Amino acid sequence: MTSTSETKFSVWALMAMVVGSMVGAGIFSLPQGFGRVTGPFGALIAWSIAGVGMLMLAFVFQVLSRRKPDLDAGIYAYAKAGFGNYLGFLSALGYWSAACLGNVSYFVLIKSTLGLFFPVFGDGNTVIAVVASSVILWSFHTLILKGVKGAASINTIVTFAKIIPILLFIVFVIYGFKADVFALNFWGGEDVSFSNIASQVRGTMLVTVFVFVGIEGASVYSRYARNRNDVGVATVVGFLGVLCLLVLVTILSYGVMLRTDLAQLRNPSMAGVLEAVVGPWGAIFVSFGLLISVLGAYLSWVLLAAEILFSASKYETMPRFLSHENKNGVPSHALWLTNIIVQSFLIITLFTEYAFRLAIELTSSMILIPYLLVAAYGFKLAWTGETYDRDPAGHRTDLIRGLVALVYTSGLIYAAGAKHLLLSLVLYGPGTILFIMARREQGKKVFTPTEMIMFAIAALGAAIAIFGIATGRITI
Template identity: 40%
Template sequence: MEKDTNLAKNSNGIGLSALTATVVTSSIGSGIFALTSDLAHAASPGPALIAWVIVGIGILMLSLSLNNLVMKRPDLEGVFAYAEAGFGRYAGFISGWGYWLSSWLGNVAFATVMMSSIGYFFPIFKSGQNLASILVASIVSWILTYIVNRGVESAAILNAIVTICKLIPLFTFIVFAIILFKGNLFTAMFWNNVSGHFDGGQGIAMQIKNCMMVMMWVFVGIEGAAMMSSRAKKKSDAGRATILGLFCLLLIYILASVLPYGYLTRGQLANINQPAMVYIFNDMVGNWGGTFISIGLIISILGSWLSWTMLPAETMRLMTNRKLLPPIFGRENKKKAPTFSLVLTGFLIQLFLFTLLFTEKAYNFAYSLCTAAIVISYIFVAAYQIKLSWTHIHEEGNTKQLIIGIIAIAFQIVGITLAGLQYVLLCFIAYIPGIFFYAKARKDNGAAHALSKSEWLITVIITAGAIVGILLLVFGMITV
């Protein structure tokens, strides 16, 4: 079953440093620029640091699982392929549909933060979710869809510009945050709750729980190198790049999110305008700082938005190739772009953008849904890691891989349960039309039944979850 992928080289492929950069740049989108305020809402610096350790270990286990699977199953393409290989076609569809949902929901989060950044220069866009913001974001969304439909995939020079625009503002912010750091301010309310009182164990645990969703969101994209493994010079580079990229991300995220606790109080950080980094840096160095971060953020988001416009369409194309969706979803134009999938995804983004008029915290809602959707795919990755390791438990190293898989799946399940199970229920609503398309694909490919008995059972569970989600929404038990 296994190949010696370390020996298989592609002289024209992507090297280790480029793959590591892919992991970093695909994960760093808009989240880090808003991270400090979101984190200050959730916790004081002590619980936040503990939460970073927990999330770091959990994401490390996921990264090690991806590393192992890339090496053991180089024949599989796309994260959802692990679910199909391990648990059947319907599992592959559930994982792939979740990954597709996450991809375009992430673009909605990009839109709200980008408009808030433009609001630094033009106050009419400051909220990021009024009618003016939504109209401009819609125009940008359709322009990017048009560009991708014309066959523009990725250009090295564009990616280099975007990477610079992401990292230079971040490093500049971190340097000034270190210089202006006040140790006494940082330690004054190290464990305290939002009212300024010391929290016992239960209160600290609640603060850690409150950090989980925002921290899991900023690691969406950690699978970037695994997705590019077929183009790597060496397969082993894809796995190493994932681990190196993770440690780079942890260092950047922890410094950028925790150092501001030593510059402003938690209350000030929690109530600062979004994107928080823009206004914190403005306070640190003056107006040029806010301008500097805002310009870098806008260019950064446009680059990420372009990449994540391609990703959902590419996911649908791969699922069509695996006969998990009807052929129309993978139909390509003369430029080899999947036009139908691009337009469908663009329409859904447009629809969701207009719903933000009625959403209290648009950015938080969008990234919470995005994270919940992709966790479904990550759970299948960890589950296949467990199954593959258990199947070959007699082989050297697989006991360790089994433990890694168990920790990875436990982290994803516990994390999403504590931080946002209600968002998973809302994602189930979006699975209903997807199941219809999956059933149609099965019938078109000669299956005797649209769904098997086990698939019907899972469909009933998903539908029941969707109904519960709708009821909770209607009765105000889920706030958006």
């Protein structure tokens, strides 16, 4: 697409992409998600680790947007520039898969919320829930086909609208906060030991990753920015604002209900917390706010998912049919493929008991490799000194930030565990067919020797995971 002045995004629109992408289903499920595994002490440690780690990653995005302004669709382009075609492809595939799975979680949570008032929707994974979700899915599909700019404008408005209910939730919960309840919850259990606290913190890592997914929103849409410096500003400011909301929602909830009760809440668990403070209308209020929030976040994620396929195709790492644009300048083939996959995942939710939790965990798992590669590229750039010979400002600081981001993202993969890594390979392995198609279209050798080894590992891991699911050794 040729970016004209009419399609350029302001810093506010880019910031709305970041906030809109991050503030979705995750924040409304935090009280239950954290309550299942830890208390306030463990939660504060988890948010400190996640906050510092993701802030360093945000700084990496900021630095790369300034030092590599020619690399559009950041999260994919950075991986390719730093580590070659196949890892660049895997970054694009992982990010796109995470976007698709994230959208599934939004639909499940929407219907689970409606299930509070209309039992036919259950926990969001009934036949009626899937049918209703499908109607919303294809309605948004039609809207986006009419133009990306219009959809992004709607996203900006919705982003501001959905922050208001969250802020009011925080105000009401502060009013209902009970110090004695908070004290009883503080250690997260009777066994106060380093190993227990460490286990609690590890148990929250995938939850924190899920709520931070979207931090790269401005970077992905960097080709639309009026000013490339706005990309970094939007990323860091948007991240800090959302982090404050996430911490407040999590910690304040421990002062309203006992941890065991928080763990038993159905999602959106923020509704149950507010109901405990103000009565039944609190659940209705949060549910209404969630519907606005999730629909807005879904719009952001559909845009991001289609954009990453489109850009990868333009960079000749995805098949060329994905670079097709309709008369409105929308990457329509990429959008169709995205929503067909989302529809397929929605159908799969009929066969899993904990559809929302599974969607969260798989979304977090799929985004880990793309984040790791961005952090590694930021560190590599500072380590080798590329671009710093002509602009040495902040070299040492960028090196430290890149290293911290790299250690953090590596730690996330460890925290996710072998199960989630294997499940992610179920998508990475077979998904490589798109890479093979693209390379053959260009008449190029598919893999280098190193890339062949990486593909063999991915394919083997996918086979092990599929065998594990089939035999019941890996449960979903």
